[in-house]
Amino acid sequence: MKMTRTLTAVAVSLGMVQAAQADITIGSWNLKHLGWNNDKSLADVAAVAQGADLWALQEVMDEAAVTQLEQELEQQTGESWSSMTSHEVGRSSYQESYTYLWRDAAVAYTQGAVVYLDPGNIFAREPFLAEFRDIESGQEVALATVHIVYGDNQDDRTPEIRELEAIWNWMPEVYPDTPRIIAGDYNLAPDHSAWQSLRDQGAQPAITSGATTLSKSDGDYANLYDNLWFDETALDVTGSSIVRFPELLGMDHETARDVVSDHAPIYITLGDASPGFVSVAPASDDVAGSANDCIDLNTASVSQLDELPNVGPARAQDIIDGRTWESVDELVQVDGIGPARMEEIRDSGQVCSLT
DSSP states (O other): OOOEEEOOOOOOOOOOOOOBOOOOEEEEEEEEEETSSSOOOHHHHHHHHTTOSEEEEEEEOOHHHHHHHHHHHHHHHSSOEEEEEOOOBOSSSOOBEEEEEEETTTEEEEEEEEEOOOTTOOOSSOOEEEEEEETTTOOEEEEEEEEOOOOSSHHHHHHHHHHHHHHHHHHHHHSTTOOEEEEEEOSSOTTSGGGHHHHTTTOEESOOSSOOEEOSSTTOEEOOOEEEEEOTTTBOEEEEEEOOHHHHHTOOHHHHHHHTOSBOOEEEEETTOOOOOOOOOOSSSOOSOOSOSSBOTTTOOHHHHTTSTTOHHHHHHHHHHTOOOSOGGGGGGSTTOOHHHHHHHHHTTOBOOOO
């Protein structure tokens, strides 16, 4: 039965973890404001997403876009897909949802969809968890997904990273005897010392080298921010990699960032599973870069302003609320943009001249 729903229920019980012999591909992908009016090409997203059986998606802004993505996947693959989206999470004016997306022939949702209650009020966006089953083998996998706050520097990210130990230790209570995975965009490389508390619990990253964020220079990548953390003693992970999707879609990086995402997806294979990521012709006719050579502070959308240094979605909205701007220098009026950050924005060369 096809499933598309928003869930916030809590399920708690007790148990232990056992070894997993599943044969599926599990991916994680920050889809950069999926659902905003930002000209995202769902056809291109689907062309990449069909390469895995189960996805944890971050930065979902509208559940209707998830439904459209499902439909695009079904059209391209000829198979049935399902999804499950959390309610919006976030303590600031900026909020997003998480989504699980899966191929019905390979994966089934079993139980326990829950947004973490966060008793210590640590997370800016509380993680979303659920349990899934490999249809063929019957093996279950508990999957959590999170988008760690970016903040002003790495110190702002480390409290949430350390709190992932609590998530990891709570998962066996919610999903007894089920191997655990925490997937997400962490905004922090896996070799940072803040991860030590999670490593001490037996978790390890699937991706240890490379980079997952698309630089604006064609072909360049930076920052190993996206990952899947798992327990190798409980889960038979046989492969892992970063999907360099611009190459698969025949896109330059500027176009890929505009119409798909500024993050590359990552995945793991379990057991005998093989990933299905293949090179395809561009799914959209319009693969040229944006016709605009600069970002206009007085007309640009939130997603366009988000491209500027030190901005992000919340500050982008503040810029929109503060219009009209007569000079880039006036951005110091935006909360969190001081003189140094304003100069970085001005010196980036991305802002249109204001007259």
